[in-house]
Amino acid sequence: MREAGGDVRAHRRADTRAAIVRAGTALLTERSFADVGIEDVLAQSGVARGSFYHFFPSKEAFGEAVIDNYAAYFDRKLQRLLGDPSVSPLARLEAYVDETSRGVEKFDCMRGCLIGALSQELGAHSAVFRSRLEAVFANWQRHVADCLRDAVAARELSRSLDADGAAEFFWYGWEGALMRMKLERSAEPMRRFGRHFIDSLPRPSRVRGAVRESSRS
Amino acid sequence: MREAGGDVRAHRRADTRAAIVRAGTALLTERSFADVGIEDVLAQSGVARGSFYHFFPSKEAFGEAVIDNYAAYFDRKLQRLLGDPSVSPLARLEAYVDETSRGVEKFDCMRGCLIGALSQELGAHSAVFRSRLEAVFANWQRHVADCLRDAVAARELSRSLDADGAAEFFWYGWEGALMRMKLERSAEPMRRFGRHFIDSLPRPSRVRGAVRESSRS
The missing domain is CATH 1.10.357.10 (Tetracycline Repressor, domain 2)
Known part of the structure; x- marks a missing residue:
């Protein structure tokens, strides 16, 4: 059970990270790095600010x-x-x-x-x-x-x-x-x-x- | 005299505009449009904010x-x-x-x-x-x-x-x-x-x- 729970959490974490990266890819192929803010990535991916900084310190x-x-x-x-x-x-x-x-x-x-x-x-x-x-x-x-x-x-x-x-x-x-x-x-x-x-x-x-x-x- | 004064002023105006455009060219060949602010252009050209907006409304x-x-x-x-x-x-x-x-x-x-x-x-x-x-x-x-x-x-x-x-x-x-x-x-x-x-x-x-x-x- 604990292992399965760990798998689910690991899976969710991977999903969250993938959602952020996917949103970033869509935004950065259209607009410049300077123009795309963290806010835009959060809005597009539906991920919370804390989660973003958990995966990406900068x-x-x-x-x-x-x-x-x-x-x-x-x-x-x-x-x-x-x-x-x-x-x-x-x-x-x-x-x-x-x-x-x-x-x-x-x-x-x-x-x-x-x-x-x-x-x-x-x-x-x-x-x-x-x-x-x-x-x-x-x-x-x-x-x-x-x-x-x-x-x-x-x-x-x-x-x-x-x-x-x-x-x-x-x-x-x-x-x-x-x-x-x-x-x-x-x-x-x-x-x-x-x-x-x-x-x-x-x-x-x-x-x-x-x-x-x-x-x- | 008035005409000569007008010429000088027109010349100065053209110089100011040219200085802004020159600074913009240097900045925009190095960095993105989103990344270059009006402040950067003013700093690089030495032109006052009011002068910038006189020539360029946006x-x-x-x-x-x-x-x-x-x-x-x-x-x-x-x-x-x-x-x-x-x-x-x-x-x-x-x-x-x-x-x-x-x-x-x-x-x-x-x-x-x-x-x-x-x-x-x-x-x-x-x-x-x-x-x-x-x-x-x-x-x-x-x-x-x-x-x-x-x-x-x-x-x-x-x-x-x-x-x-x-x-x-x-x-x-x-x-x-x-x-x-x-x-x-x-x-x-x-x-x-x-x-x-x-x-x-x-x-x-x-x-x-x-x-x-x-x-x-």
Whole structure:
């Protein structure tokens, strides 16, 4: 009985913390860190002030938890879509662009990328946030680079491809496109960027393969 | 005498307004709109509160003036660098990347793009800011597209190039690279993006020109 009661309490505690983090994610993908107050988080999550401070001693600690939760969610999403062996590597990348574009449309193109927004707002100032945000981007780039290497192995892309460089380039453009999505209140910038990026990757040429590969080395 | 006195007063008024806008530009390229208070602007510019409200009835009106000033500055800069007929079109684009990268280094990579930062923060919310910010990006894209068309005319790039599409792609990636510049406190993301973008543009092929041009249509 005591153990079961402990489980229930632990479960409730986890629920409360998750509700705070969920509310924070919704608020911080729409508005700036400076603009979102603890009051807003309490109102959105229905959690009492005391509970908030029980889990998060400061707004910064809360921000870090929201980053970690968002990063874990996207790590799973990238793994699921870009690591799916039943789909060709380039089609996986298309699926990521497509699913994310439809995802932002569910929120009327009001919510952008939390990591991009916090980088823009706090990147230059907060050393703690900065190292966390850099690590998230490094992980996201690794997922895309691995998918691009799979595309080379599957002969969808040329051996000449610099997969790490292209993955870095993808995230610069993708974050820029997400910013424009909010500005234009349309996912079209994301779709246009995704199409342009995928089209711009070097294809292997069967006819003049040897010449083209060596000319790029 | 009266006219001269009027000139002096008008000059002082213009100076005061310019000082407020200059301070606002410095503050808003480093920190968010929500985080920068009128007090910060007064402290940075040395202007009295009454003078501020004389020129700007609200913080939004002040924000619009800062956007307009920044947009006019970059319009001149883009015109000077990308429209310079004494330099080859692709070298102009390289010069823009290089000058802007050195520019952010002067401020220890703390100050990013005002237009990108405000788009990220307020794009989804403020209708007034949104239309202004969209117009700025449209103008910047036009400058780059014109430069790319010059590069096609000068046979630096292939006739197959979609100059408008590539210019749009440039600004997505450039804004993403500027965001990462603040995060990494280094202009290297901007330089790497610039190099990658320019390298990825389709060159005319003298040997197989006709084949390559038609294969992309």
